[in-house]
Amino acid sequence: MVPEIRHARRIRLCGAISTPAISGSTPGALVIVAVVTDTPTTGGPGLPQERRLVTAIPGPRSQEKLERRQRLVAKGVGTTLPVFIEAAGGGVLVDVDGNSLIDLASGIAVTSVGNSAPAVVERVLEQTKAFTHTCFMVTPYDGYVDVCEHLAELTPGDHEKKSALLNSGAEAVENAVKIARVHTGRDAVAVVDHAYHGRTNLTMAMTAKNMPYKQGFGPFAGEIYRAPMSYPFREPVEISGEQAAERAIDLLEKQVGAANLSCLVIEPILGEGGFVVPAEGFLPRLKEWTEQNGIVFVADEIQTGFCRTGDWFACDHEGVVPDLVTTAKGIAGGFPLAAVTGRADIMDAVHVGGLGGTYGGNPVACAAALGAIETMREQDLPARAREIGVLVGERLTAIADKHACVGDVRGRGAMMAVEVVGADGRTPDPARAGAVSAQCHEQGVVTLTCGTFGNVLRFLPPLATTDALLTEGFDVVSAAFDATA
Numbered sequence: 001m002v003p004e005i006r007h008a009r010r011i012r013l014c015g016a017i018s019t020p021a022i023s024g025s026t027p028g029a030l031v032i033v034a035v036v037t038d039t040p041t042t043g044g045p046g047l048p049q050e051r052r053l054v055t056a057i058p059g060p061r062s063q064e065k066l067e068r069r070q071r072l073v074a075k076g077v078g079t080t081l082p083v084f085i086e087a088a089g090g091g092v093l094v095d096v097d098g099n100s101l102i103d104l105a106s107g108i109a110v111t112s113v114g115n116s117a118p119a120v121v122e123r124v125l126e127q128t129k130a131f132t133h134t135c136f137m138v139t140p141y142d143g144y145v146d147v148c149e150h151l152a153e154l155t156p157g158d159h160e161k162k163s164a165l166l167n168s169g170a171e172a173v174e175n176a177v178k179i180a181r182v183h184t185g186r187d188a189v190a191v192v193d194h195a196y197h198g199r200t201n202l203t204m205a206m207t208a209k210n211m212p213y214k215q216g217f218g219p220f221a222g223e224i225y226r227a228p229m230s231y232p233f234r235e236p237v238e239i240s241g242e243q244a245a246e247r248a249i250d251l252l253e254k255q256v257g258a259a260n261l262s263c264l265v266i267e268p269i270l271g272e273g274g275f276v277v278p279a280e281g282f283l284p285r286l287k288e289w290t291e292q293n294g295i296v297f298v299a300d301e302i303q304t305g306f307c308r309t310g311d312w313f314a315c316d317h318e319g320v321v322p323d324l325v326t327t328a329k330g331i332a333g334g335f336p337l338a339a340v341t342g343r344a345d346i347m348d349a350v351h352v353g354g355l356g357g358t359y360g361g362n363p364v365a366c367a368a369a370l371g372a373i374e375t376m377r378e379q380d381l382p383a384r385a386r387e388i389g390v391l392v393g394e395r396l397t398a399i400a401d402k403h404a405c406v407g408d409v410r411g412r413g414a415m416m417a418v419e420v421v422g423a424d425g426r427t428p429d430p431a432r433a434g435a436v437s438a439q440c441h442e443q444g445v446v447t448l449t450c451g452t453f454g455n456v457l458r459f460l461p462p463l464a465t466t467d468a469l470l471t472e473g474f475d476v477v478s479a480a481f482d483a484t485a
C-alpha cells in the first residue's frame, strides 16, 4: 500500500495510524501522520518580514546538515554563513531551525526583486509547464527574444542593439571579449586593478585578486593588461577622475599600445574588489579615449546592473554609453541567466555559430527574467534602490562617526560598503571586518565582506526589503562594531 501523506507543507513524519482517524481517507488505509511545523516552506514576500532567532546560529539542524555537506561537497566551494535555508522572500531568509535572518546580501546581488517574487514564480511555472528546453540554437522561442528586447531598451544608449544570452556572468564576460576581438581584429584586453570578472580561465586572468580566485589555477590566458583604477580612498595624493583616467591611459599606451587593444573591460563600481566608486570623470574620460582609438568599451554591470545602484545601470549615473554591457545576477530573480548586449554592428561581427551554448537563454531562465524585469518596472526599483541608499548611507555614516576603524563609507543606491582600517586610518584591517561580519551572522543578519584586502563590509539588500528590516539590520551591524571595538 502506498502511504498517504496529508499535508503539503513542511512535515516531519512521526508515525503511522490506521484510519478513520483522518476524515476523508479510505477506511483502513495506512496514513502517515505528519506534524506541520511552524516553519513555512513557501517563500516569497508573504513570509513574515522579521528577524527571529530561536536557536544559536548555526542551529542544530543546520549543523547536522553541515556535517553531510562536509562529507559530500568539495572543500573548494566555500560557505559564508553555515545555515541551511528552507524559505526566503522579501528581505528575509528562513533556515531549517526556524530562524529568520535579515538578508543584506541578496545571494551576492541577485535577488533584487526578492526571493520567489510572485511575477518570477508565475512566469516560471507557466513556462515550465509549456516546455523546459529546446536549445535556442536548435529551435528558437519568444522568451529569449523578449529578454533581448528589454535589454536593448534598458541598457544605456538609444542606438541599435543586439544581445546574446548565456548562463553566468563569467561566460558573458568571455563572450564580450570574443566579440570585441573579432570586431577589432586585435588581441589585447585591458582591465583595471582590483577588478573581478569571474572564475573561468579567461576571466581568472582578468580578475585581480589571487587568493582565493586564482591561486594554483594557472597558467592563465594571455594578452590581459591591468591599468590603475581610480580608488579615491587609497590615492596617495587626491586626484580627479580625469587625472586617474590619464594615468591609466598613459600606462596602457606605453605598455600595450592603444592600437593593439580590442577592449577595455571595467566594472563601473567595483564589486568583489571592494565596492570602489571611481572619482567622477574617470569613466567618461576612459570612454572618450576608447572611442578615439577604436577600442570596445565593455561595462561589466553584472553586479551593478538592474537597478542595484539606483539607476537601471551604473553607467547611467554619468551618462556613459558603453559599446557592450555584460549583465547577469539581478537580471532573472535567482535563475541562471546572463547577457552581452551592445551595438548591433559590433555584436554582429561574429560569424554565425560563433556564439551560444546548450543552455544559454534557457526558456525557464528567460521567463524568470521577464518576471523580474516586469517587477522592476512596475515597482520602480531604481527609485527604491535610491531610498535604500539614503537610509543605509545615514546608518553607515553614523557608525563611521563613532568608530575610527571605518576609514571610508562608499557606494551608491543599494550597493553600499565600509572599508575597515587600523589606527593609522589606512592599513586594511580584514580581521576586524571579519569579526563584525561574524557577529552580524550570530545575531541573524546576513552580511558579506569583499575587497582586495578583505577589509570591506558590503551591503546588498534585496530591493524588496522593508525600511523596518533595514533599520533593525543596521542596528545589529552597529552593535557588532561596538562589540568588536
Ligand code: PMP
Binding pocket: 108, 168, 169, 170, 171, 173, 196, 197, 198, 199, 267, 271, 272, 300, 301, 302, 303, 304, 328, 329
Ligand atoms: N563580473 C562581476 C562584476 C561580478 O560581480 C561577477 C560575480 N561576482 C562576475 C563577473 C562573475 O559572475 P558569475 O559568478 O555569474 O560567473
